[in-house]
Amino acid sequence: MQLAVWTYEGPPHVGAMRVATAMEKLHYVLHAPQGDTYADLLFTMIERRGKRPPVTYTTFEARDLGKDTAQIFQDAAREAVTRFNPQAIIVGASCTAELIQDDPAGLAEAMGLPVPAIPLELPSYQRKENWGAAETFYQIVRQLADKSVVRAPREGRPARANILGPTALGFRHRDDLVEIRKILDALGVEVNLVAPLGATPEDIARIGAADFNIVLYPEIADEAARWLERTFAQPAVRTVPIGVGATRSFIADVAELAGADPTPALGDTSSRMPWWSRSVDSTYLTGKRVFIFGDATHAVAAARIAREELGFEVCGLGCYAREFARDVRAEAARCGVEPLITDDHLAVEDAIAAAAPELVLGTQMERHIAKRLGIPCAVISAPVHVQDFPARHSPQMGFEGANVIFDTWVHPLVMGLEEHLLTMFREDFEFSDEAGASHHAAHSPRKAAVPVVSEAPVTDIPAPVAETAVEGGTLWTAEAERELKKIPFFVRGKARRNTENFAAAEGRARIDLETLYDAKAHYAR
């Protein structure tokens, strides 16, 4: 048993729901007890969908157990097909139904339904949401793809691509797709199919007609793409176009497969991020220490942007899904940090506290951890809350995505000029520790960040890095402590830590002014 308050991913059948909800004319018959309909709220509230997810829950109760749950399943399936008239259904079990072993696949097959019923095996006690989405998409593609499709020779027709991976409840999937279509338009590549988002089962039948696949979100589309590669000899573009550099690589890869000239797409004049990053106000971003956590795709992309496009220093990198940890390990090696592969939010919290970053990039969970530690934060990956399904166009991918990312990541930081002024007037009585960036409330008040003893959480929350009382406060002389107070609050935590590490390494028993400035010299960038 794993003790958890927060889980980064839902169970695998929620992944299946994400695929079903993304598609049209597909219905999901889910063998599940009363209460599992809570997942509908994720789609209707967080993503603000104006339609119910196309899911029929069998809603068995205790009194049904051991007698007619199989009958209940068959009735629900028959009724769903009659009422919703889908082109295909997917059938499966939630975690509880898995235990009662009714075999939805066999039950659906025995019914002779007028539409294909695609069985899903989603082991709830080993796997999680993204895996469930990937497996569901793969099964749908495998069952519905028309294998007799033969592509016409390439001469005299535009290249055709499938865009694979966007789902319901995907972080910025709606707007990423707009940017990808723009790029394909500029390259003269036709979109054969987007799936799962917006595709019907009948559309999926034509999936073999494309010349190649674009795997936008490997967590969801990779497995299906591998099967398509084997079955239809469709190569796949696996470069994820998040960031300017990655977008350029993506354009080059697509152009190569399409036999097109990449120049029109590369010349996109809406790409402002490189200039914004080179302009002098961004100088202060140099070497800012950033901690990155999320799904593997977004975490790796963010690390590259941080290093190569914003000049940050990556001081922590991790992801919550083991299935894609390899890419994260490779990128962590490039950043010179230990990769953090965990789905335990307490471990992430400890790692952030230990790294003492100046900026955290993560999920909704890291947003809260950062708030508690008083560190600026931006969201780069699911799971996210309602505010990260915005009304405005906010892609992560392509050149517009890079513009969005620059604004989003820099916004929580103190502006360059303000940082400079704060340093100049550091002893000014109005610049107290309570004042974060002036343009918005980037920080929670530091005093409130100290947990109340009577409300100790499940884990021992590390004391806020930026403003902790000194461990064994006798280490610091009063004079050195006063001098430390004169250092602006947004670098004070680091100065304190560096000084204490330096003192320990040097074997100094006290930290006085001398030690403080020796340490400063030692760590000088």
Add this chain to the structure above:
Amino acid sequence: MAEAKAPSARDGGRPVLRERGQREVFCGLTGIIWLHRKMQDAFFLVVGSRTCAHLLQSAAGVMIFAEPRFATAIMEERDLAGMVDAQDELDRVVNRLLERRPDIKTLFLVGSCPSEVIKLDLAKAAQRLGAVHMPRVRILNYSGSGIETTFTQGEDACLAALVPVMPALAAGAPKELLIVGSLPDIVEDQFLRLFADLGIGKVGCLPARNARDLPAVGANTRYLLAQPFLGETAMALEGRGAKRIDALFPFGVEGTSDWLRAAAREFGIDTALTERVIAPGRERARIALSKLRPQLEGKRISFLPDSQLEVPLARYLQDELGMELVEVGTPYLHRAHLARELESFGPHVRLSEGQHVERQLDRVRADRPDITVCGLGLANPLEMEGLTTKWAIELVFSPIHGFDQAADLAELFARPLRRRDMLEV
């Protein structure tokens, strides 16, 4: 499951439409969201699957980070392999939890669908662990599983688990009043002040703000239900000799007055004193409601089943605000506890118990009520179809009982209608 049942029962001469099929409701685990805020020394450990943890965090929204006193012990494949392991694992998780959280005085082991289906004996686990950790920590058990409980029935199951550990009220003790059902502190305090003014000396609350601080119960206990979803708890209290005071539920002017008067009568309080004590609150609520009545009068309302609050709320909206009831759906109809509430329902009110959500939505589309009370899984989709909705969960999470919340309660229904009329785009 899908057979359409003809109206099959008559309650006070009233047909009830009973339906089975897909139910769009929460399971009892959701009760933890407000119960853990109410009982400040309690921790709720769900023994379940990742789905259970996911539900809790989805329902708790951002509250999950305010040092919650709940968590899930997520069962993994190896826990399903053998019962012995599962009990050992549970011991390990509980010991770790209690080490980390020395402030916990009461620990609820909460059963879920997966734990009930594999018959993991949490009652035994609670006993075994209790023997180790008492007196520092009391360990109790109840089930909040979807196969057994709907939404607020989770509170019912939790309170019913507390009844056996309530101290005994001495046989010769004078009559004592017990308010049953968790209320927001502000509402509970209002009621306690009113009972004090009436001269009812000793009033206990279940749940108490500290789960280790339970009121006594015995043959001289008279209890008032503050919530309509407490059938199991009521039975457990009756089992310990307590007797229920029959009353309307304390919503609106009349519901609150009736509830207070019933208690005063039971305790032999002089009628004139009772009326004097409740007059200021009645008058305040009457004035406040008169301002909202024009916005709601004549408006047609349907309730989809959610919390069992539907029947008393419908009675209040009809009798005190002049709304017209179209369909009143409830997940479970407790005939005895709701008998008085149902008396004022007009003959055309469609009363339904249980749910077949697709058919019920067909009825909503055919009825086209001015406002539909439903869960968040249905609210936006119905709005998209041009129907105005009020999301039901808010009625469980907001202070709505008593005189001074009567207008706030009406406002919850008036606001979506006002907003519908305001928006020009």
